[in-house]
Amino acid sequence: MLSRWPAGALLKLGAVxxxxxxxxxxxxxxxxYRREVVQQIYNAGAxxxxxxxxxxxxxxxxxxxxxxxLLQRFGSESSLGVVAALGLIKELGPVxxxxxxxxxxxxxxxxxxxxxxxxxxxxxxxxxxVDPVRRVVAPRFIGGIIxxxxxxxxxxxxxxxxxxxxxxxxxxxxxxxxWSQMQxxxxxxxxxxxxxxxxxxxxxxxxxxxxxGFHAEPTAAGxxxxxxxxxxxxxxxxxxxxxxxxxxxL
Amino acid sequence: xNRSDLLVEVSDLDYAVDGRSIFQGLxxxxxxxxxxxxxxxxxxGKTTLLRLLMGAIHPQRGSIRFFGQDVVHLxxxxxxxxxxxxxxxxxxxxxxxxxxxxxxxxxxLREHLRLPEPLLRRLVLxxxxxxxxxxxxxxxxxxxxGGMARRVALARAIVMDPEVIIYDEPFxxxxxxxxxxxxxxxxxxxxxxxxxxxxxxxxxxxxxxxxHQTYLLSEGAVVAAGTPDALRTAAAPVVNQFMNxxxxxxxxxxxxxxxxxxxLLQEGW
Ligand SMILES: Nc1ncnc2c1ncn2[C@@H]1O[C@H](COP(=O)(O)OP(=O)(O)OP(=O)(O)O)[C@@H](O)[C@H]1O
Ligand SMILES: [Mg+2]
Numbered sequence: 001m002l003s004r005w006p007a008g009a010l011l012k013l014g015a016v017x018x019x020x021x022x023x024x025x026x027x028x029x030x031x032x033y034r035r036e037v038v039q040q041i042y043n044a045g046a047x048x049x050x051x052x053x054x055x056x057x058x059x060x061x062x063x064x065x066x067x068x069x070l071l072q073r074f075g076s077e078s079s080l081g082v083v084a085a086l087g088l089i090k091e092l093g094p095v096x097x098x099x100x101x102x103x104x105x106x107x108x109x110x111x112x113x114x115x116x117x118x119x120x121x122x123x124x125x126x127x128x129x130v131d132p133v134r135r136v137v138a139p140r141f142i143g144g145i146i147x148x149x150x151x152x153x154x155x156x157x158x159x160x161x162x163x164x165x166x167x168x169x170x171x172x173x174x175x176x177x178x179w180s181q182m183q184x185x186x187x188x189x190x191x192x193x194x195x196x197x198x199x200x201x202x203x204x205x206x207x208x209x210x211x212x213g214f215h216a217e218p219t220a221a222g223x224x225x226x227x228x229x230x231x232x233x234x235x236x237x238x239x240x241x242x243x244x245x246x247x248x249x250l
Numbered sequence: 251x252n253r254s255d256l257l258v259e260v261s262d263l264d265y266a267v268d269g270r271s272i273f274q275g276l277x278x279x280x281x282x283x284x285x286x287x288x289x290x291x292x293x294x295g296k297t298t299l300l301r302l303l304m305g306a307i308h309p310q311r312g313s314i315r316f317f318g319q320d321v322v323h324l325x326x327x328x329x330x331x332x333x334x335x336x337x338x339x340x341x342x343x344x345x346x347x348x349x350x351x352x353x354x355x356x357x358x359l360r361e362h363l364r365l366p367e368p369l370l371r372r373l374v375l376x377x378x379x380x381x382x383x384x385x386x387x388x389x390x391x392x393x394x395x396g397g398m399a400r401r402v403a404l405a406r407a408i409v410m411d412p413e414v415i416i417y418d419e420p421f422x423x424x425x426x427x428x429x430x431x432x433x434x435x436x437x438x439x440x441x442x443x444x445x446x447x448x449x450x451x452x453x454x455x456x457x458x459x460x461x462h463q464t465y466l467l468s469e470g471a472v473v474a475a476g477t478p479d480a481l482r483t484a485a486a487p488v489v490n491q492f493m494n495x496x497x498x499x500x501x502x503x504x505x506x507x508x509x510x511x512x513x514l515l516q517e518g519w
Contacts, residue, residue, distance in 0.1 A: 116347075124344035127304055129333040130361045 019211050022133055023141050030138030040143025044105040044206075048151055052100055056155035059092055060084065060162025067163065068171045080173050081182035084163035089186065089194040093156035095242055098201035101148055102234035106209035109140050110230040113213025114223035122214075137210045144206025145199065152198035193249050200241050205234040256315075257282045257414065257446050258303065263312035265295070265302060272298055274470040276312070280463075285440050285447040287457045287478075289492065290467035293505060296450045297341055297418055299467075303448075304338065304416075305329045334362060337412035341419050341450075343403040345391040351378070352387040355405045362410065377405040380435060382428065397423040404432065408439065415439065417449040421456055429453075433460060454493055458482065466492060 031037065063084045071077045113136060116122050122132040160182075167173040209230050216226035258280035265273040272295040280286040288296050301307050302314060305321045314321045317332060324332065345354050355374045359365060365373070378384040381401040391399060400423055407415060420436065421429050437460045439445045451457050457464060458478035466474040466481065466489060474481055474489045481489055490496070497503055507513070 119347065120340065120342060120344040121346050123306065124340060124346070126306065127333060127338050127340075128358050128361070129330040130358075131330070135361070 015215075016207065016211050019214070020207055023138055023207070023210070026131065026134040026138040027142060030134050030142065033135070033139050036139040037142050040140045041146050042143075044101070044109070044140070044143045045147030045150060048101055048104045048147070049154070051104055052097055052151045052155050053158050055096060055100060056093075056158035057162040059096060060088065060159030060164075061166045063087060063092070063159065064163035064166030064171070068167055068173065077167075077171070077173050078177035079181055079185075080163065080167045081160075081178035081180075082185040084167070085160055085182045085186050086190060088156045088159040088163075089190055090197075091242075091246075093152050093159060094194055094197040094201055095238060097152040097155045097198065098148060098205050098238045099235055101144070101151060101202075102205045102209070102231055102238070105144065105147070106205050106230050106234055107227045109144070109206070109209040110213040110216070110227045111223055113137065113140070113210060114216030114226050117214065117216050118218040118220070118223055120218075133214075137214060141206045141210050144209065145202040148202030148205065149195060149198040152194065152201075156194065193245075197242065197245050200245060201238050204237045204241055208234045208237060255282050256280070257317065258286075258448070259313075259315040260299075260303070261313050263302070263309050263314065265298065265307075265309045267298075271470060273309070276467075276471055278465055278472060278475075280446065280448055282446050283440075283444045284462040285436070285449065285460055287461035287464040288448065288450045288467060289452065289454070289457065289464060291492065291503075292452075294467045294469065296467060300338075300416055300418055300448070300450065304333060304336070334410070335413045337407040337410060337415040339400075339404050339407040339415070339417045339420055341422075343399045345394075345399055345403055345406075347391050349391075350387070351383065351389050351391065351394070351402050354391065354402060355409050357406065358410050374405075374409065377409045378402075380408075381405045382431060397425065397428060400424070401428065401432070404435075411443070412445065414446045414448070417447070417451075419451055420449060421451055421453045429456065436460060454495075468492075 064080065067080050067083045067087075068077055071080055071083065113122075116132075116136065122136065125132045125135060164175075164178060168175045168178050212226040212230045212233070213223075216223050256279050258278070260276055260278040263273050263276040264271070265276075276299070278288075278299075288299065290296055298307070302309055303316060303321065305324055308322055317335065319328065319332060321329070321332070345351075346357065349357065352374055355377055356370060359370055359373065375384055375387065378387055381404050383398060383401055383405070386394065386398065386402075391402070394402065400420070404417075404420060407417070415436075417436065420432055424432060433456050436447060436449065440447045440460075449457065449461070458481075461478055464476065464478055464481055465472050468488055474484055474486055476484070482493060484490070484493075491498075
């Protein structure tokens, strides 16, 4: 496995890229399936909502604690709002949401499409002259890339609320300075950075989920393996893209 | 026989998968407007032949002409255009599990045509009535029995009123009553609408009753071809064995394997 790592990884990168192009070509025609697309936004988005909100709240609260502990050493605990907001909007929000999305929605996308592969439903569509990339893959892909930025926004908002809860409510940071410093320091460009990241992560995670499902080996074990691969490759891809985008924005 | 009467023309076909040869020099034709039957022992490659015909897999050698087009070298666009003219019943049904029976049958119509909803409803219900499952329209595929699922798949295969219908084992899992109905349905679609029909089946009697031309495949090639009557009286031992269901003869019942006794002894405790 390790010995053929570079070649195998390159081959897969190529295959995934080709699949992405094939999906892009079918995205516009797939908008015809309006109900299906809406359904997939619901599947990918609404069903991940609870876990995203819960994780956002707790990560925000931890950020409030850690941030306060760090900042009060320099006597600047009034900047807690800035630290929490920037950390969440630029970094934690997009990354953690993408990882949660891969685990919650990505896996079910992969197993759903993989099962359709294993039970010959995709082949049946091809024989009926219906392109499964248009009918099955593209609507799920579109649903994913719409859902992830929205989930990210919710995650960041709730995270800031959590940081405020701990910082202001528990640790006694002054509420006025918490919010006013945040308003003063967070720029539109910071929000844009988070938005662009979350869109890229949405594309990456949705792509890996549908790719692994579509190319799953048509067996029970094959679909299981594909699901695992979705989580692993989504996580790796998200973090790699995150580094590259962060470096590009600096 | 005029060349333009040939709808399917397979010549000199070689196909191997995983290094195992399935076909060697297969030749087969199907005429427009007739029922052509393909028979042969399990595992000879009948389903594989249909997949080759639909352009889902490619042969190593030989040509396949369908509607006069070279299927092997067809691009995706023209290939899909060709498939739209063909209805196909899969051996395992392959219903879409997330759609109801009604929506499964409506699927090709919704994908390819823009019909007003009342008309679409009427068309689908007519096809479901033809296979006796109008009452099951709102059921989901997982709650159907095997035979019912195959009849739904049959309704889906014919819903576009295609020029050609390909049936892969249409009689499997059907009780004698449904079997009779389906046999008559296949025959009447052919006789009244002139739909060219390819049918893969093991049911010698049913096939003999409806087919105009029968091909018997064995070990990668056609071993006999002709009208059902001609085949019934054919002297060749292969034909005789298959048509009469005899265990002993040139066609082996077993998939190739090492010697039985030796394998049992070698794997002993
Ligand atoms: N994907 C595949 N990989 C390897 N071998 C295959 C594959 N598909 C089919 N085969 C082999 O090809 C041969 C023909 O299979 P096929 O399904 O066409 O048989 P069949 O004539 O339709 O049999 P049946 O009457 O049982 O349906 C079989 O021996 C099978 O093992
Ligand atoms: Mg078969």
